[in-house]
Amino acid sequence: MRAEETDVPRLPRGVKLKFDQVRSRHVLLAPERAFNIDETAAAVLELVDGQRTCGQIVDALAARYDEKREVIADDVRDMIGSLIARRVIET
Amino acid sequence: MSEIATVARKEVSEGTRPEAAPSVGHPIGILAELTHRCPLRCPYCSNPLELERREAELDTATWKRVLSEAAALGILHVHLSGGEPTARPDLVELTAHCAAEGLYTNLITSGIGRASGMIDALSEAGLDHVQLSVQGASAETGDRIGGYKGGHAAKLEFARKVTDLGLPLTLNAVIHRGNIHEVEDIIALAVALKARRLEVAHTQYYGWAYVNRAALMPARPDVDRSVALVEEARRRLEGILVIDMVIPDYYARYPKPCSGGWGRRTLNVTPTGRVLPCHAAESIPNLEFWSVRDRALGDIWQSSPAFNAFRGTDWMREPCRSCDRREMDFGGCRCQAMALVGDAAATDPACSLSPFHARVEALATEEAAAVAPDYLYRTIGGAPAKAPEGAAS
Numbered sequence: 001m002r003a004e005e006t007d008v009p010r011l012p013r014g015v016k017l018k019f020d021q022v023r024s025r026h027v028l029l030a031p032e033r034a035f036n037i038d039e040t041a042a043a044v045l046e047l048v049d050g051q052r053t054c055g056q057i058v059d060a061l062a063a064r065y066d067e068k069r070e071v072i073a074d075d076v077r078d079m080i081g082s083l084i085a086r087r088v089i090e091t
Numbered sequence: 092m093s094e095i096a097t098v099a100r101k102e103v104s105e106g107t108r109p110e111a112a113p114s115v116g117h118p119i120g121i122l123a124e125l126t127h128r129c130p131l132r133c134p135y136c137s138n139p140l141e142l143e144r145r146e147a148e149l150d151t152a153t154w155k156r157v158l159s160e161a162a163a164l165g166i167l168h169v170h171l172s173g174g175e176p177t178a179r180p181d182l183v184e185l186t187a188h189c190a191a192e193g194l195y196t197n198l199i200t201s202g203i204g205r206a207s208g209m210i211d212a213l214s215e216a217g218l219d220h221v222q223l224s225v226q227g228a229s230a231e232t233g234d235r236i237g238g239y240k241g242g243h244a245a246k247l248e249f250a251r252k253v254t255d256l257g258l259p260l261t262l263n264a265v266i267h268r269g270n271i272h273e274v275e276d277i278i279a280l281a282v283a284l285k286a287r288r289l290e291v292a293h294t295q296y297y298g299w300a301y302v303n304r305a306a307l308m309p310a311r312p313d314v315d316r317s318v319a320l321v322e323e324a325r326r327r328l329e330g331i332l333v334i335d336m337v338i339p340d341y342y343a344r345y346p347k348p349c350s351g352g353w354g355r356r357t358l359n360v361t362p363t364g365r366v367l368p369c370h371a372a373e374s375i376p377n378l379e380f381w382s383v384r385d386r387a388l389g390d391i392w393q394s395s396p397a398f399n400a401f402r403g404t405d406w407m408r409e410p411c412r413s414c415d416r417r418e419m420d421f422g423g424c425r426c427q428a429m430a431l432v433g434d435a436a437a438t439d440p441a442c443s444l445s446p447f448h449a450r451v452e453a454l455a456t457e458e459a460a461a462v463a464p465d466y467l468y469r470t471i472g473g474a475p476a477k478a479p480e481g482a483a484s
């Protein structure tokens with residue numbers, strides 16, 4: 001699954017991004033699942049707020065990182081899409 | 092991004108990423124069996140045959156201490172379970188305590204008894220997720236299996252309350268010969284109830300399920316059909332319903348990595364405070380379990396003889412010792428090796444490389460073909476005198 005630029009993703013109740021002090025990394029906690037979140041993924045998830053579209057999330061990241069917008073867009077849409085498929089993100 | 096934990100309590104067929112780990116890492120999940128009391132009487136209940144009584148249960152202060160120690164140990168998910176956990180009046184207080192400690196709380200409930208009256212307060216206290224059991228797709232099947240009239244209808248009512256509160260809902264259905272023909276309807280029920288997740292959990296034969304095995308064992312063709320149905324539904328319902336499946340291992344080729352490997356990811360605390368590597372571990376004789384009444388949880392995780400007995404791969408014999416899969420399934424389930432082969436350090440006979448595997452498969456086939464005996468319903472003080480046949484007998 002791939003998210004559209006116009007989708008507005010949000011973390012529903014029961015899904016939480018947390019900094020795990022013991023392992024010194026971010027984890028995304030969901031029903032019966034825990035995802036290991038690296039810095040890049042955390043940067044995306046911190047922008048998932050139920051307000052921004054995927055396109056706006058890409059814009060924000062493109063302004064911050066030295067990478068082509070289309071490359072970032074592919075990554076963001078794939079990542080968000082895979083989490084939608086697993087019912088971890090809603091739109 | 093990688094998935095580090097999937098259904099830590101019982102390994103599933105999808106999305107697990109077993110990884111080589113140091114012998115004592117940080118646990119990720121704790122199953123808090125708050126009580127053995129439950130209004131239902133499921134004949135496959137994973138609780139032990141000798142059920143604990145209310146008087147012997149840990150008090151609120153001890154549970155709070157244990158849950159704080161769990162958070163400090165790196166545990167992420169707390170599964171508030173039983174029995175029926177809402178039988179404990181302090182459940183709201185314990186849930187709030189977990190939330191304050193930053194723990195993700197999962198309520199594992201039958202939805203019967205006090206559950207409905209308590210769910211608003213639990214939600215308010217910061218509960219993260221509800222896992223509701225159903226015994227079938229219809230009231231007739233469900234009430235017969237759970238041994239409780241009106242139970243199924245009460246569960247549906249409870250499920251609606253949960254989703255109305257915006258809480259994520261998982262339906263858990265233990266599958267056996269008495270309901271395997273309803274798998275398709277159970278999937279439809281999960282969608283209708285707006286569950287985000289469904290567990291199609293083929294019965295694992297421990298505790299009460301082991302003594303009821305002949306009444307529960309499904310036939311191979313029915314198992315294959317239900318597995319195919321789940322696979323089809325997963326594709327059809329992507330983005331709507333996540334379906335996790337526990338494979339029936341008497342018919343499997345390789346065993347499941349029980350609890351993600353012994354003493355590797357999860358721990359269980361019984362109602363009276365004993366700490367177990369898995370819920371059936373007390374069925375293994377001569378293991379020394381430590382109690383949270385006497386020691387801190389971290390000390391038990393690191394040093395308890397029961398946890399160290401089968402940690403890692405050093406304890407293994409052939410064929411596991413030299414097998415490529417030894418860090419994937421850790422030789423399978425110790426309790427199943429004990430129950431079926433009489434030796435907890437043997438290869439799980441669910442594995443096709445075990446010399447006992449053919450006998451286990453034949454046992455399953457014979458039992459599934461015979462007329463199903465009546466259920467021995469779970470009751471406190473109702474443990475049977477005699478265990479069913481193993482593979483070595």
Ligand code: SF4
Nearest residue numbers: 129131133136174201
């Ligand atoms: S399996 Fe059935 S009897 Fe056992 S705790 Fe769950 S609901 Fe109660």
Ligand code: SF4
Nearest residue numbers: 411414416417422442
């Ligand atoms: S021989 Fe042991 S390690 Fe190999 S697949 Fe079977 S149970 Fe797993």
